[in-house]
Amino acid sequence: MRRRLPRSFFTHRPTLDGARALLGKYLVRKIGRQVRAGKIVETEAYVGPKDRASHTFGGKVTPRNRVEYLEGGLVYIYLVYGMYWQLNLTTGRAGSPECVLIRALESDRGPATLANGPGKLCRWLRLSKSFYGEDLTTSARLWVEDRGVRIRKEEVVAAARVGIDYAGPYWSRRQWRFYLRGNHAVSTY
């Protein structure tokens, strides 16, 4: 069973639930005739204007974050530290600037370290600026698939998000990072 996730997957549920639901789904990237796919094993939720760790905190709009204000199911990709791309999927309805950061993938081939971090997975899948705003429900080069993998509740670990100490103790302690227990492709922190 291989089904591309439809718009409703991204729009019809709270972002925190979406971050959990994406675990076990497959991110699929078509590069010419080649297809690279990886199981999503780690995510983080960024929950809009109230979330001090979010780029849209306070309802702020910048050239970088504007796609977050559009409907769910789009790509929000941006550069950190001047060198690494970060892949986020927008969630919710238009006007609700929330997203899920994809932090790690488990590839079917290659070492577990191939895509065990947000920057590394973008490098592996050759994702950069040209994917900004890409619609995952219609794109011919990037989408998310349900391949029938079922994740039990006990397999999901909730933990604090990574690298957002600047947001202060309250927001950096929210357990809005989710990963598959014991999976070797989860990023090391």
Added chain:
DNA sequence: GTACAGATTGAG
């Protein structure tokens, strides 16, 4: 305009 820190990574 300048300064500085950041949703990271891998080399030393």
Added chain:
DNA sequence: TCAATCTGTACT
């Protein structure tokens, strides 16, 4: 432990 090196923000 540290530096690579864009983007956004807080200043002058």
